[in-house]
Amino acid sequence: MIKTIKKVAVIIMTVVIMISTVRIADQASSTTVQAASGYSGKIYKHWCKLRTAKSKRSKTIKKLSVGTKVTVLSTSGSWRKIKVGNKTGYALKKYVYISTNAPKLTGSTYNKGQTVASFAQRFVGNPYVWGGTNLNMGADCSGFVKSVYKSFGYNLPRSSSSxxxxxxxxxxxxxxxxxxxxxxxxxxxxxxxxxxxxxSSRKTGIKISPKANYRKVLSVRRIVK
Structure with missing residues (x-):
């Protein structure tokens, strides 16, 4: 009886170790994908500094001149995490332009929609501007939608009602x-x-909200074919 219990315990421990190993491997893979992801951009308006942290007091890695090509990894507050050559750091968001060149839509309707959704998320953190349609300088809700789809060759009406x-x-x-x-x-x-x-608003800018039905939904429209 005791031997049987010990064998069961060993089996359970082995399974736990295997599951833990898989989880660790999955996490590592996810981290690698995130680290390798990004989209093209460039420094515009004014030269800026690539810094070690999201602070003007942090150490300067290098100065970036206008036109310098970068890979944008993420946006947080007033900063973007970017990669320039083999160096990764932070630069003020207002000086980092995100490319509006959209990838081609291929595959199923679902895959095409997913491509649009992924592209739209590039601009999270950029400003809300009433009447604006610029994905970098600022857009309002319908201007954002119109400009995202315009990047894929679709000409949508201007207002949210239309x-x-x-x-x-x-x-x-x-x-x-x-x-x-x-x-x-x-x-x-x-x-x-x-x-x-x-x-969303002047206060929050372009953002991701966790609930699509946070307010009454009047309609759902599919644009891609």
């Missing part, structure tokens, strides 16, 4: 990444997992 008639209607339960989530006086792009990306 965008409620763009594309084709789908049910909320059948929504997929890239679909437009339409509200009264507002519009967003669905990115999956119940989340949306949108030019």
């Amino acid at each position: 965008q409620r008639s763009a594309g084709r209607k789908v049910s909320y339960s059948n929504k997929q990444p890239g679909d437009l989530i339409c509200y009264s006086g507002h519009i967003a792009i669905y990115i999956g997992n119940g989340k949306i990306v949108h030019a």
Whole structure:
């Protein structure tokens, strides 16, 4: 009886170790993907400094002149994490332009929508500007949607109310990444997992919100074919 219990304990410990190992491997893989990801950009408006941390008091790695090509890794507050050559650091967001050259839409409708959703998320952290349509300088909710889709060759109406008639209607339960989530006086792009990306307000700028139905949804529109 004791030997049987010991054998069971050994088996359980082995399974736990195996599961832990898989989880660690998965986490490492995820980290690698995140570290390797990014999209093209450049320094514009004014030269700036590549710093070791998100602070003007942090050490300067190098000075970046206007036109310097960079890889944008993430945006947080007033800073972007970027890679220049083999050096990675932080630069003030206002001096780092994010490329609006969109990738080609290929594959299924779902894959195309996912590409649109991923592209739209590049601009999270950029400003909200009433009447704006510039993904870097600032856009309002409908200007953001229009400019994202314009990058893929789609010409959508300008206002959020008119965008409620763009594309084709789908049910909320059948929504997929890239679909437009339409509200009264507002519009967003669905990115999956119940989340949306949108030019929310002057205070928050372009951001990701965790609940697509945070307010009454009037319509869901699918633009990609």
